[in-house]
Amino acid sequence: MQFMCLIYSAPNSGPKPGTPEFGMFMKGYGDFTQTVKADGKFVAGDALQGSDTATTVSVREGKAETIDGPFAETKEQLGGYYLLDCTDMDEALKYAAMIPTSEFGRIEVRPVMVWDT
């Protein structure tokens, strides 16, 4: 079963780039990715660029309309994700708790919808 782990944090809440803490933080991500791959849980995972780079597209009356933003979430922004293949929610949550950003941000875990064929 696949679980989407969405990684949220407030801007500037984590370790600052250039500090020793930031090095540890990034190493934490490398280690986590290694772990889920070794355990056969990893499906996909990426970091996203800042929300100030977001563009939204919507189609109205058959016409695509794009607009800058929203880069204005009230507190936290989506910074990245992991798609994990786990046996159940409990296992997914156990892995999600190992994602470094969980220490100052939060990880939202949601099961991927499975369609009956």
Next chain:
Amino acid sequence: MLPPLSTEQVIERTVREEWGRILASLASGLNDLQLAEDCLQEAVISAMDHWGRNGLPRSPSAWLIIVARRKALDKLRRAQNFARKENEIAYLLELENRPLDDPMTETIPDKRLEMIFTCCHPALERKSQVALTLRTLGGLSTDEIAAAFLDKPSSMQKRITRAKQQIARGGIPYEVPQDADLPERISTVLSVLYLIFNEGYSANSGTTVLRSDLSGEAIRLTRIIVALLPNDCEAAGLLALMLLHDSRRNARVGPAGEIIALEDQNRKRWDREKIQEGVAILKETLPKQGIGPYQIQAAISAVHAQSPAWEQTDWAEIVALYELLFAMQPTSVVQVNLAVAVSYAQTPDAALVIMEKVATAAKIQSYQPYYAAMGNLLARAGRITEAKVSFENAIELSENAQEIAFLKNAARRLLH
């Protein structure tokens, strides 16, 4: 037929149409004209990109204001003085997080009236009032404004920045003035608009193309003000005056750029639509009992506009209107015009009697139209030698080649 507009032109035109309304709304919400302008500018740059790719969105103005607000929120959050901007951030977040079905259907509250009163605040210099009005409500770039007023872009930029700082530091509010101050403040706004129009209309300096744009811009802005102040007779009068003057635009300049006197203009080249609109506005406004100088000047212009030929001009009516105007505005400028009208309604000698009164006024020695009128009146009264001297004085006071050519031609014709 006109060639179809390119996407860039459509975008440019749309942005100019929407600029004033959006900027006014943003600035009054953010309480910061500079921030509002920076963010709107960024939204416009972004629009070029998005709209160029997908065509215009359903509501360009909603699109621009949403993006400008988002940029503002982003900037405020990054700002050093984050804490002091809490109110503005809260305001933007509230707008951003409204549970709207479709934010693209948003109608933007019209704050342009508040904005023009801010731009034309008496604490600002006249030239700054004009520049700021064109920048914020007209959406003209600083370079365009500088070119129209023959200023260096850098000094125009400084002037506009200084005016914005004055508004911010002086706490000049974005609001319609109290009733007691309103007539005075409206009169300042109207005079700024008329100045913009005349900059575009007079051929004193600058390139003609840019300057006729200024007249069109003044008419556009005055239309907005008339719509926002429907009970103000002088605002309507000013609009009528501009339209009636502007109706002669194509007839008053010859193929070589020479000025053509009203007397010699081909009246078939007058813009009938503008005349009809100007006259219709006057007919609606004059009975409202709020008579003022703009309405009277418009009425004078309307007499000319409705006369089929120079020889059929109703000079008695024009004299009566100038007398009314002089009672309200006892200036030499009005008196010279009154005298010229009298010369046709009665005789050049009767006009010269009025001109004797003008001659005693201060500063008349540097007023070119006084000498031009004197030259005309004296020549028609048969006083050729004196007429020559007057025309020479007028030519000496002229600032450009077209005006000099016009005067020389008039002198040649009248003096044989």
